[in-house]
Amino acid sequence: MQGKLFTQDFLREGIQETDAWQRLDPADLAQFRARIEAIFGAFPADSQANEAVTETEIIFPVLEALGWASLPQQTASGKGRQDVPDVLLFVDAAAKQAALAERRDEQRYRRGVAIVECKRWQRPLDRGDRTDPLDANAPSNQMLRYLSRVEVASERTIQWGLLTNGRYWRLYFQGARSRSEEFLELDLALLAGMTGLPADWFGPTDQDAAHFLAVFYLLFGPAGFVPQPSDPENRAFLAIALAETRRWEARVSQDLGELVFERLFPRLVAAIAEHDPAAPRPHTADDLDAVRRAALILLYRLLFVLYAEDRNLLPVRDPRYNHYSLRVIRQKIARHLDANAVFSASAGRCYRALKDLFQIIGQGDAALGVPPYNGGLFDDRAHALLERLTLPDAVVAELIDGLSRRPVGQERHWINYRDLSVQQLGSIYERLLEYRVVGDGAGQVRVSPTIFARKGSGSYYTHDDLVQLLIRQTVGPLLAERAEAFERQVEALARLRSPKPQRVRELQDHDPAAAILELKICDPAMGSGHFLVSLVDYLADQILERMADSTARVGWADAAEPYVSPLARRIADIRERILASSQAHGWTVDPAQLDDRHIVRRMILKRVIFGVDKNPMAVELAKVALWLHTFTVGAPLSFLDHHLRAGDALYGERIDKVLDELRAFGALFQINELARIAVATASMNQIADLTDVDIAEVDQSRRLFEQIDAELAPLHKLLDFWQALRWLPANDPVRQRGWADLASGRFGDVIDVINAGAVVAGDPASDEARTIQALLRQTRELAEREGFLSWAIAFPTVWRHLDSGQPRGGFDAIVGNPPWDRM
Numbered sequence: 001m002q003g004k005l006f007t008q009d010f011l012r013e014g015i016q017e018t019d020a021w022q023r024l025d026p027a028d029l030a031q032f033r034a035r036i037e038a039i040f041g042a043f044p045a046d047s048q049a050n051e052a053v054t055e056t057e058i059i060f061p062v063l064e065a066l067g068w069a070s071l072p073q074q075t076a077s078g079k080g081r082q083d084v085p086d087v088l089l090f091v092d093a094a095a096k097q098a099a100l101a102e103r104r105d106e107q108r109y110r111r112g113v114a115i116v117e118c119k120r121w122q123r124p125l126d127r128g129d130r131t132d133p134l135d136a137n138a139p140s141n142q143m144l145r146y147l148s149r150v151e152v153a154s155e156r157t158i159q160w161g162l163l164t165n166g167r168y169w170r171l172y173f174q175g176a177r178s179r180s181e182e183f184l185e186l187d188l189a190l191l192a193g194m195t196g197l198p199a200d201w202f203g204p205t206d207q208d209a210a211h212f213l214a215v216f217y218l219l220f221g222p223a224g225f226v227p228q229p230s231d232p233e234n235r236a237f238l239a240i241a242l243a244e245t246r247r248w249e250a251r252v253s254q255d256l257g258e259l260v261f262e263r264l265f266p267r268l269v270a271a272i273a274e275h276d277p278a279a280p281r282p283h284t285a286d287d288l289d290a291v292r293r294a295a296l297i298l299l300y301r302l303l304f305v306l307y308a309e310d311r312n313l314l315p316v317r318d319p320r321y322n323h324y325s326l327r328v329i330r331q332k333i334a335r336h337l338d339a340n341a342v343f344s345a346s347a348g349r350c351y352r353a354l355k356d357l358f359q360i361i362g363q364g365d366a367a368l369g370v371p372p373y374n375g376g377l378f379d380d381r382a383h384a385l386l387e388r389l390t391l392p393d394a395v396v397a398e399l400i401d402g403l404s405r406r407p408v409g410q411e412r413h414w415i416n417y418r419d420l421s422v423q424q425l426g427s428i429y430e431r432l433l434e435y436r437v438v439g440d441g442a443g444q445v446r447v448s449p450t451i452f453a454r455k456g457s458g459s460y461y462t463h464d465d466l467v468q469l470l471i472r473q474t475v476g477p478l479l480a481e482r483a484e485a486f487e488r489q490v491e492a493l494a495r496l497r498s499p500k501p502q503r504v505r506e507l508q509d510h511d512p513a514a515a516i517l518e519l520k521i522c523d524p525a526m527g528s529g530h531f532l533v534s535l536v537d538y539l540a541d542q543i544l545e546r547m548a549d550s551t552a553r554v555g556w557a558d559a560a561e562p563y564v565s566p567l568a569r570r571i572a573d574i575r576e577r578i579l580a581s582s583q584a585h586g587w588t589v590d591p592a593q594l595d596d597r598h599i600v601r602r603m604i605l606k607r608v609i610f611g612v613d614k615n616p617m618a619v620e621l622a623k624v625a626l627w628l629h630t631f632t633v634g635a636p637l638s639f640l641d642h643h644l645r646a647g648d649a650l651y652g653e654r655i656d657k658v659l660d661e662l663r664a665f666g667a668l669f670q671i672n673e674l675a676r677i678a679v680a681t682a683s684m685n686q687i688a689d690l691t692d693v694d695i696a697e698v699d700q701s702r703r704l705f706e707q708i709d710a711e712l713a714p715l716h717k718l719l720d721f722w723q724a725l726r727w728l729p730a731n732d733p734v735r736q737r738g739w740a741d742l743a744s745g746r747f748g749d750v751i752d753v754i755n756a757g758a759v760v761a762g763d764p765a766s767d768e769a770r771t772i773q774a775l776l777r778q779t780r781e782l783a784e785r786e787g788f789l790s791w792a793i794a795f796p797t798v799w800r801h802l803d804s805g806q807p808r809g810g811f812d813a814i815v816g817n818p819p820w821d822r823m
Helices: 008-012 026-041 051-066 093-100 105-111 139-153 206-220 237-275 285-310 326-338 349-363 384-388 393-404 422-434 453-457 464-494 500-510 512-516 530-553 566-585 596-607 616-629 655-664 671-689 695-727 733-743 750-756 767-786
Strands: 069-072 087-090 114-118 160-164 168-173 183-187 405-408 411-414 435-439 445-449 521-523 609-613 644-646
Touching: 008 206, 008 237, 026 051, 026 206, 051 114, 069 093, 087 093, 087 105, 093 105, 105 139, 114 139, 139 160, 139 168, 139 530, 139 596, 168 206, 183 206, 206 237, 237 285, 237 393, 237 405, 237 422, 237 435, 237 445, 285 326, 285 349, 285 384, 285 393, 285 422, 285 435, 285 616, 326 349, 326 393, 349 393, 393 405, 422 435, 422 530, 422 616, 464 500, 464 512, 464 530, 500 512, 512 530, 512 566, 521 530, 530 566, 530 596, 530 609, 530 616, 566 596, 596 609, 609 616, 616 644, 655 695, 671 695, 695 750, 695 767, 733 750, 733 767, 750 767
Parallel strands: 114 160, 521 609, 609 644
Antiparallel strands: 069 087, 087 114, 160 168, 168 183, 405 411, 435 445
């Protein structure tokens, strides 16, 4: 079972409580199962059947067994075969007859409820096939395209699509948050007990097979698409199932959030403060902040591993890794607690097991089949407190069990992180940014909520429906412009007489899917990354759909050499590099987990996404959310420091304005200072071009970024000083006297002094020099506290001609929370 459209809890348990399930006739289910088993029993698993044979022998008989009435190949937009899904489904024969009475094909969609796209036996559903010019695009991309067109043709009547290669059957929903990710896939051949399939130790039991065949019958058959008589809103069963899934997700995230806020986080903070061997007594403000950061990073790491293991992104099915996995650790803890056993208040076995696991994930372990995934989250050098610390088993056991199970009545049920969206998890952990750690002066610490912390730090949660609307309205027009430009080029080239292959190659420079990856979109107050995660989903859906759409648009290309988006080659190259590296190192990587949709998300993350937040821990949380959402099996976590920055998006300086003001004071700003920006821009572009498919490229990205920071440090100091100077009261004596003495030039050029952080000429012991030193210290502390963000220095690839009075460039779009305040 694959996909995120419905939760596993609902599909396994919740569905049995619905009226539709309880009305299922056991005799009908038995007859359906017998027919499905007969269909697959008569078909060889190793067949090389083409699409037509697969349709005749498998797909059409299954549709008939489900009870569908259907029509083949109904044109959706009048533009030819490329716009035609294979099958249009009707709930009954009467609806089909009404459709046949329509004069035009596209009008028949108003009578249907779903479409079906068929593929040859076991054809991969998420990959293009370069060996077949007639089927070059990924079938899942075609489904996105068909759903968009059928939605229009049916006047929004049709929102559902079935995609199948005979063995795997998928259900797609046009209104999903991410159409390319939120589908339901069932292995119908495996459920039918087909002989000749590869052995699967994790395959379904006979009881599971019977249950999920009933699930298939209900969700993929006409019964799921008709209004339910017991529902007061007259909803179809699929709509009810979606609502129940969202309700479960919200309930679990609420329960988990309350536990984290009220118990787990406060106790974790107290334990870290108590067991840090290097902590001062009493705790200083810096030490308390370090404790808070360590607690958050530990929670972020656990969140990452829980999510990655439950989604099989880490190789939990490989016994080599599973022995060290968090899944095994939490199962042992649960058994211990359920037996009313106690955990030691001094021994640190559990924490050491966690540290070993984090090292395995961060650095990789070929002996266990694990590639290195470290993108900074598991870097011990960046989190020294967690490295030198050892927490007692009693603390770690409570923490892990609290994150793993939730009370339901008198029992504790496992939380399946597979069924929680990254956005929901982000909202839970973002609320922790409201808390600060305070000491009582006697060595004890506690967590204290600050009511306006999220407003002050720029992090605040927005409802998902509003997020989707804002992204569509903001980014949608940009994508439409690029699609229209491609269409104009298609029409212009159609009129030429040059060889078609040559025209196809020329057209690739205008590819609408590739053009999306050239966008630069920023959330200036990203918090947990909610907007950015949703933006990745939206752009991924659009890229995948436009890859299929562009092929269909170029109707004049030869059938043997159709237009194929250049992204197809780039995606295939990345996949081949990851697989080659995995094979060379002996890592456990399932090629099926390296589909186009996963790789496209990774490409979007590295090239398009930018974000800022004043709270450094919000930046770290956003990284975790984006890493989880774009996790690519076999490839390390992408380097993100160049695009996700900590700083105050509202306060920073423009280089051109500061230069004008400095020149008025006679400061000597050398042209080679501006050359630093050009160097940084070139290096930033190198980082964007690196795919980070192996740890060497991630390390190269990190080294380039460190060089950029060093190169831009003088400009950064200058702009911070200038912004801080504006913040100081005009009548502040240090500001008045210090700036006057500094601007006089008697103690060195203004820029040289600011860069050095000290006077570079004159008598350093004079009163004037000491006043300048006081001013430099005051502005430096203010800049560090407020985190001023000078956009040109933070993101040098976004602007051009910064030394002129008319700098060019900027982001293509800004997304994020609308203004808010407490009323």
